[in-house]
Amino acid sequence: MGRYMEFRVLGPVEVRRDGHRVAFSGAKLHTVLAALLLAREEVVSDERLCRLLWGWAPPATVSAQLYTYISRLRKILGAEVMIDRRPPGYAMSIGNATVDLNEFEKLALGGREALIKEDFERAGELLRDALARWNGQPFANATEYLADAEAPRLTEARAVTLEHRIAADLALGRHEQITGELTGLVAEFPLRERIRCQLMTALCRSGRQADAIHLYHHGRAVLADELGVNPGEELQATYRALLDGTLDRWPGSAPAARAGARPRAAGPSAGTPAMLPPDTVDFTGRGPELELVCRALTPDGQGAGRPRRVLVTGMAGLGKTALAVHAAHRCQRHFPDGQLYADLRAADGTPRHPARVLRRLLRALGPMDDVPVTDDQDQLVRLYRERTRGRQLLIVLDNASGAAQLGPLLPNTPEPAVLVTGRTALPTVAGAHTVALAPLEPRDSLELLAAAAGPARVAGAPRAASAIVEHCAGLPLALRIVGTRIAARPHCTPDRLARRLADPVTRLRELHSGDMDVHTSLLPSWRALEPGVRAVFPALAALGPEPFPAAEAATALDLPEAEAERLLEALADAALLEVSGADEWGQPCYLFHPLVRLFALSLEEARAPRSGDLAGRTEHNRRLTHRP
Template sequence: MRFGILGPLQVGGGESVVTANRDRIVLAMLLLHAGQVVPVDDLVDAVWETGPPVTARGQLQTCVSRLRRLLATAGVPGDTIVTGPAGYRVEIGPDDLDAQVFERMVAEARAAAAAREWVAAGETYRAALALWRGPALAGLSGAAVRRGAAFLDEQRMLALEERFEVELRLGGSGDLVAELTELVERHPLRERLRGQLMLALADSGRRAEALAVFRSGREILLGELGIEPGAALREIQRRLLAGDDPAGDAADRVPGREESGRAPGGEAGGRVADPEAGVAIREAGGPEPTGSVGAEEAVLPTTGAQGSPAPASRPPVRCLPRAIADFTGRQDTVARLRKEIEDGGPDVPAVYVIDGMPGSGKTTLAVHLATALGPRYPDAHLFVDLQGHSVRGPLTPSTALAALLRQLGIPGERIPADHADRIALWRTELANRRALVVLDNAASTAQVSPLLPAGAGCLTLVTSRRRLVGLDGVRAQSLSVLEPGEAVELLARIAGPERIRAEPEAAAEVVRRCGYLPLAIRLAGSRLAHRPRWRVADLVERLGEEDRPVLAEFAVEHRTLVDAFALSYAQLPGPVQRTFRRLGLHPGEGFDRCAVAALTGLSLAAAREHLDELVDAHLVDEVDAGRFRLHDLVRQYAAELAVVADAEPDRREAVRALLDFCLHTAVEVSATFEASGNLRSVVPGKPARPDLVAVSARQGRGWLDAERANLVPLVILAVEQGLYRYGWQLARANWRELYVGGHLDELIQTHTHGLRAAEALGDDSGIATMHNYLASAYFRLGEFQRSADSLQVVIAIWERLGDVAGLSMAYVNLGLPLMMLGRTSEAVRHLEHGLALARQTDDWRTMPNALTNLGNGYMELGRYADALRVLRNRLFLARQHGKIDVVADTLGGIGAVYGRMGAYDAALSRMYAALRVLRTLRNHFAEGDLLNEIGAVERACGRPAEAAARHRAALAAMRDAGDRGGECTARNLLGRDLRDLGEVGAALELHHQALHAATRIQCLPEQARALDGIAACLRPTDPAAARSYWTRALALYVQAESPEQHEVRRRLQELDRAVDGDPG
């Protein structure tokens, strides 16, 4: 089998070659729906559960491309993943996926069982179950994947139960006891398994043990769910007590196999008796009831333990707080929850847990929802504040039960003192009522469990700042912050719609600074409402004052945001509180457990435990599997706590440890694919936490992608903390990923701050390094003169320091902006000098760049033989040192030279081979350049439509990469293609766009080509205008020493002959 999901994700029959979490989630989603199209939106939601980035679709395409490549390395054809108009699907054979084989074999086993071929059925069940290697998709998180995995795990359990039925028929009971005992311990609420264990024990002569299994199961069901065992399980118990065959007269009486799902006697769902007769009250931990029905079961008359009147005589109870009139937002959540509850039917008990961070509006939502659903539950509307996060401490379950019973009208003297008796009375009182219960501000599962009604027709809404993961059979709704539009609407309802409409931009900024948190918005809106002379902009100004704690603005009378956060913080264990404070020092958008371990000095395991605690407390959000973030206001709170509670040297050391970890991880990852190979020499030394660096570096580029948003804040933090060496070295370590990925704004920000750090240190080497890499960004942005100026600074520094290697690299880099400025001969001279210096020091790291840039220079001058010579030399070096990216880039360059020479077949074979490699390396710049060259050759071969397709792709790649010069080239080349296709108007527009952009960035060659293209478009209709444009183009071509000047001269001469009437 090629794929395995019945256990950890497996590809190619071995351990999965897919290691990045995002890739694994996408592949898992496709395999869970094998043969079906999985919509792009579903994949985006699976990967980014709490809100995808704007680039999500593009990242998903990259992810699928990478998956195809990885599958190929595992011997799986790349076209297994098929792109459709609406999404992606995997096309596999019937034996390629273990889950499909399992499904088929289970169907065969069921068919054999239906035909009463028990031996064949048993063998087939065993073979099917042997395919499982552990829980489905073990190790993968994410709600969508876990839903699919949970379905598969349930199918496994059903197959196990069906297999045991067959085995029991075959008489192998004794061999089944140990296996069934283990499964019942792991799945105590599966009554079918428990019944099968009882039958196996009874068949082995161990009837007393079988009855003990029933009793323990009954206690679990009553204690955790408040229900009695089902009819089938009770029937086995009855037969055991009576001394009958526990399997009954018919073998089909094994639990869970009744055709109608009814217990003997016709009672649906395994109820104890007619509701009019009584309800079960036994609670786990309470005294064993006695009576005529024996020790296994007891009922209580509906008059209640203390003689309460029957429900029909009781007046309705209404104890809900007033719903907030300005409830805003969450409309989709409210609508979905209402539909789920209403579709559940009137007689189905339901429990919903609404959890979220402090101030997210949990209570407001619960009360709003309860008020809206109130008419469905006419008998009682109950509400209790469990004080889970209160300075007074949480209510005990017994105290909460007393409060709820009093709301039902039970006098205090009739409320039992014993906890178990209170639970029994509570559930008895609600057994025949249609009641709605709101349990607000819950602290824990243990606090809530005894308060859950057992009767059908009750709805319980629980709110908590913690995830109550221990509650079985409930539905959870986690609240995030509001959407921006909802947040502004809430502010308007509180502060007044006219004020908000008058200052929409200021209002948007207020809610942004509130982090879209409902409580923060309410407090900010209340301040505006109580200060009618304030403009909204005044509040924005106060929220932005650096010398005033922002959190202080979120306070009205005795209600503050700080108090809300403080109550959650106070309930954390001391070590976890310290971790929370350390997180306030992290300046970025998100972090992983390794970063937390670095900040805190904890082990990875301890960091994970602390994060789990903080996530459960809703002080930290897990935004993706293994990626976490703090809400902006929570981060400010944590940072303020750190200043108060932790000494300044401790805080600074924590920051240094974080920077050290990030720096050395970036070096370890980037050094593996950076062509120059000098990164390790720029950042010497060893990491303080090599264990963390090793774990993170295994993620490769995935780690760099995840941390990119943190890079600018980290470099700024290093400068602010005076940790200057980390500032400039961290910028340098991330240069290639920013450059190749087209993240030029971040490149300039990091290296500008890095330059400040190097200058503060007086480190000339760091200053030269920052200028050198800033020049690369300026070049791609079309700021060619600025790029050249920066490199002149670099040259001056290296000359003063006598650093020949640095000098050779600077001269080589200087050649590129000079060429774009039209100073091609001067550029070639600098390139030749840089190459000579590199050869002088045997610097093979600089030689490849020198050779490729020199090849481009020779090609621009029409010296094609020289261009081929130096590019072939570069190819030899690249192969010698195993640099696949350099090999691909050089092949593309050689192909481009062949294209200029008219050797089109040789050109295309090399360029398409190079393109396949470059696309796997995510080098958008090189890919765009190569697509431009391929398109030019396609056009020269008489295929303008193919050429246009390549140039459109090049234009898109250059836009993604932010390469303005490359965009100009692509527009000019695409204009030529469209002109050949007869789309002259579109071509003219593209050339004008190129001319405008090239003039703005002073790109002389593309200015000339744009003028050339405009002239060609105008030639048939306006020869005079065409002549003017060609004349201007010729002047620029001559200045740039471009061989294209000869073709323009020929066209001008041809035009002049046509005007003079000379056919030539």
Template sequence: MEFEVLGSVRLREAVPTGRLRRTLLGVLLANANRVVPSSVLTDAMWGDQRDDRVVRNLHTHVHRLRGVLGEPGRLRSEPEGYLLTVLPGELDAERFEALIEDGIRTSAHDPGRGAELIRKGLAIWRGAPFGGLDVPVLHDEARRLGEQRLLATEELYTAELAAGRHTAVITELTELVARYPLRERLHGLLMTALYRGGQQAGALAAYRTARAVLVEELGQEPGPELRQLERRILTGEPIETARVVAVPAQLPHDVRGFVGREDQLAELDELEPGEIVAVVGEGGVGKTALAVRWAHRARERFPDGQLYVDLRGYGPEEPVPPGDVLAAFLRELGLDNAAIPDDVSERAARLRSLVDGRRLLIVLDNARTVEQVRPLLPGGSSCAVLVTSRDALAGLVAREGAHRIRLGHLSHDEAVALLRELVGPRIEEVVPALTECCARLPLALRLAAETINARPGWDLDDLLTELTTAPLDVLDAGGDEETGLRAVFSWSYRCLPPEARRLFRVFGLRRSREVELHALAGAGYRATRSLFDALLRAHLVEEVAPGRYRLHELLFAYAKDLVEATDERAAPGRLIDRHPTAEVLPLARTAAIRRREKTRTRARLA
């Protein structure tokens, strides 16, 4: 059995009839050998329709697709959705990638044979991936495959030049440069082919054309490799085959249902090569979503690639050591394992050398500390760095001059738009109340939307009641430690010093979500203020006025949850009594001190 997605979606043996069935097969093939949730399939096939007919129609189309497959057991029903089994070599995209990888590897010692293998892989293409299917869930995979094809094309002509076929490929390279004018590597290959074919003037003209396009379209001069190539042509130096440069494309999947953040996206658009931007905010506020959305939008500005890493600064796993990240980046940039130094500082220096002069975007997601970030920073002015963290990263701003963007909760209109995008018209009657129950926190809104979509029979008023009384239980994502709101809050809380944790739990003893510094400070004003500063840096509290602090509804529920979990409600003094210098006083003790002071004052006046 052979499946094809490089062009229109089809089986070699039969072509599924109808757009819906081709969409079903396309999404299953894009996720071959993985369970695809039913909700993903229905979204792809029918968009925002949410009724029982959609589920019945999905079952019908799955049944008919099984008939087309000829082997019904290949398409299995699972509790969460459907799984299509695809054996090795049956999917054309897999064969394409295997041939390209084999061709590139072979080119190192036999460029002629390597070029043949790469051409064989490129010949598999019949058209645009998943051709004719305008389905959002397939866009990223289609884009990834398209980028792989371009990279394979560049590798092909690198091998052809290494095999001495410079004159034979000039026409093909000229057509490719016209079709992809922003690919600097293609311009370099054309210049090399012309120069080695005895056309020095033509090679210099090709450079002027490349420069004009890059300046006009991107507002940037050509990169250092293209400029160096021009200098060597001007001086008549011999030019070997253009160096193979790995172009990473590591950005994760763009989030569905992204709304708002126009001001922050515009601020990121001002990011220039050589700059560092830190997007900071509390857990669940959408820092990663913003960073990934902008990075995808700005890909053309970084033609030498995009590096991405989740530093796991906050989560169930241990943070990723900088040395491990550096090793992964070096491998992605083409360095063999044997060439990667053991020492972290040497790895950092090697990274700076490799990226110098290249227009790269480096996304360092979910950082815990500045120390985790610093070794990963490039040294030159050609790369841009985008960092996300729950910490304010004050050291990165002060020492490295990073530009900080504080990400807050969505506006009311943005929260409403997100719910409408994720749930549809059914939500209209409870939208205003639901946005406030979720504190307009993007993660909470998404979890609420998933709860509604997963339980279509629920009465929405009942959901609102549960969100009001036990929000963290409703928004737990089925106990998912990566996503549940209680777990997400806990990662920030656990990173606090013990004294700051105790101060955070004090909020759980109060009826109001606000507290004033002087109400808790007693004689230890400075020490207590420093603890509040720790909460501010972790984005676990908001300073609404000087010395006045507030939690939003969901963090307030979490503070109460912590007090109940540790049985501190029964003995609130324990929150403070363990503090070594008793700098944070319980409210009752503070009030008693004030009463004694007032009594003494009256006595002196009398």
């Protein structure tokens, strides 16, 4: 007798045989299984599996590790399931097994069809059965890369199914029974306007018009704060019907109408997005660079039909974001259709997946009801380009990591202007005006320090201020950190902090305040290096604070000069090394920013033995200030 097998992804990824959970562990193994299930017996390419397992930083042993995971799954699942190698990837056939996602989708579709036919009892029953298939956050025990790529569409499908089930309940006159549930759902999904409309309807039918009015105004404030948009047409229409006393009779609240042809705003500009972060109040310096960016973004009537693209580059901590946001605020009046903003780097420094960014931008550009419930990035790109076409938008894409991430986020028409920040040149931004930031000059550095610390504090300790400026080496992040620390300690003179910064051994540890940290800001650039480049980074820093040619690096690393130059160029591309003039034979020379050099040497120190290695510590200290 065969055994009954079921797969679950609407919560933790699970396999069950005859009702009993099959034990296996590991986020990556659960990820491979989930990816194969989601493909519904189609081929999942090695490239996609790699992206779902390791994001944008796969190991060198990708093929071997994929083979290992597939072999382990075959052993766990047994003969009932077939996993075949079909170049360029793998496909899985589950035979008579069931998948909770497939059952959910089938029941949800049946419930929606019953709702359109106004068979509300049947609709409610099917939709409740569909929602019962959920068991928590989808892919809860898989990698974050899979969750980021796939969970949003499933969460959206669940929320839509909830809306349909509530519509059936409202049609059956159960408004009093579901008011409590709806109140919780509005708290869970504060940006879903349809659920807010449904709670307003339930409150109105329960004689609580004042609460319904308050709920609308609260929703308007949430939409403005979170997305920078006004309420959509459906929420506004619900509010008007509430004020007119016609909410019960308003056609837009009819469940069948909502489940079928959904109301939508007239045209793509249902709301005017205003997503820019707050401007830097004490923005200082960067006058020429600011002028270049603003001039490139401002329409001048010339070059009609040519896209406006601006790229701001530079090492971590140079103030690329501050410059971009300040320029965007200055140019705001030229973009009446709104301003979009997306940070393309996650809190842990890893690049965000383009599909996740696209969904956030699409939510600001129009109704999410029209966004397909799919993991197909191409569909999201098409909709994004439809919604940006012909609109005078300013799109700020901050902390771009590379062409693969940035390409899907660029409009394909000239009307929207795009301002990108990144640590190196990005070939995807074809024809862009590139503004490369350098460290601040001493005068601008002193001005920024005074703006952050308070002019009186800096003016009262001119020698300490000059020393701090020298130790920060023109890095705006470092200057702002020191200024913030001085401002937060009114009874502590700048002299004391200047003395602490004077020691190169502890300087990086001092450049920390709250969530601002020079060491942390440099880590993503270092982690993105290929292993070979990462390995030689500290050794190159040991060459000293002066410029050096590839020949000198080759000698220190015991490598051919061509290979040493390749490694140096990779570091320059990552904005961890600067090209600084040429030697007497015309060969390019390379130079570490002083704080980047201390960062590199700190990585070497972290790997060194710590038990009484006085000689090693002395050598490390010597390297901080001298060349060998």
